[in-house]
Amino acid sequence: MKILFSNKGFTLIELMIVIVMMSILLMIAIPSYQHFIRKSWASKAEQAVMDIALQLDRHKARNFNYQGFNYTENEIIQVAKQKYDLSIVDGDDVSKKLTDQGVIGRNWVIKASTDDVRNYKFLMTSTGIKCKNLDATELSFSNCGAGSESW
Template sequence: MSKYYNLKFNRGFTLIELMVTLLTLAILVAIAVPSYQSYARRATASAVKSEILKLAERLEQHKSRNFTYRGFTTTSVTLTRGGYTIQITDDTTAGNLLTSSAANGQTWMIRATTTDSRNLNFIAKNSGLRCQSLTATAVDNDCGGTTTCNTCEANSESWQ
């Protein structure tokens, strides 16, 4: 009897047991993958904000030595993580590069745009204005049609 008992339970897994295991695994993956993607997007956004703040600090150091922002040589930075391109221009509607002779040299704007529609776009200005949005046009330099940019445009929010 002992021999029959051992053979009966040592045949392997039933199809039902395998299906239940696969279903449980599929549910766990369905929960974990979107959560991880959200975490990765937040981490990328933090890295971009950090890079913007580093560039802002370097801009202020440049102005303290030269009394102008004009001539700041780092005009564009590409971050492979998240497909971001960071551009530095003067804070005018013309948006001249700081290396251009047409730049006013008294203001700057850092704009980080991405090719991924699920990642945020960012803007930071020497006036202290910092905005983020999923749409790139909400963080451009047209100030929402007004002449002064004191607040973030529609469809964007401030970031610290």
């Protein structure tokens, strides 16, 4: 009587090798994926800031100043507002919004900030400042501070 053994399945060593290989791949892939997601959100915020700046220029062309400006929320801005806080203030008195009473309305400042400490915060002004910084404490309504980059 002959007994036949059929080997089906994996050995423990083979299984451990596959698990180690998969964990190495995941250790590389997940941070890379997160980096691209953050980069995508930063790009959307940058696009929203540029769109608001375009709306501000149109408003000034019609009204000769920025007083009373309230941006039109389109799809670009709605997507950016999911992760970013967009602030639009008077460039001469940053404590006032352009819709406030007594605002001068000659200049504007747009600031896009996020709670994600590993993503960029953006600043754009009507005087030509366009910068971004990873450190939120360095970013103010007048400049981006140390470690900033132009965009």
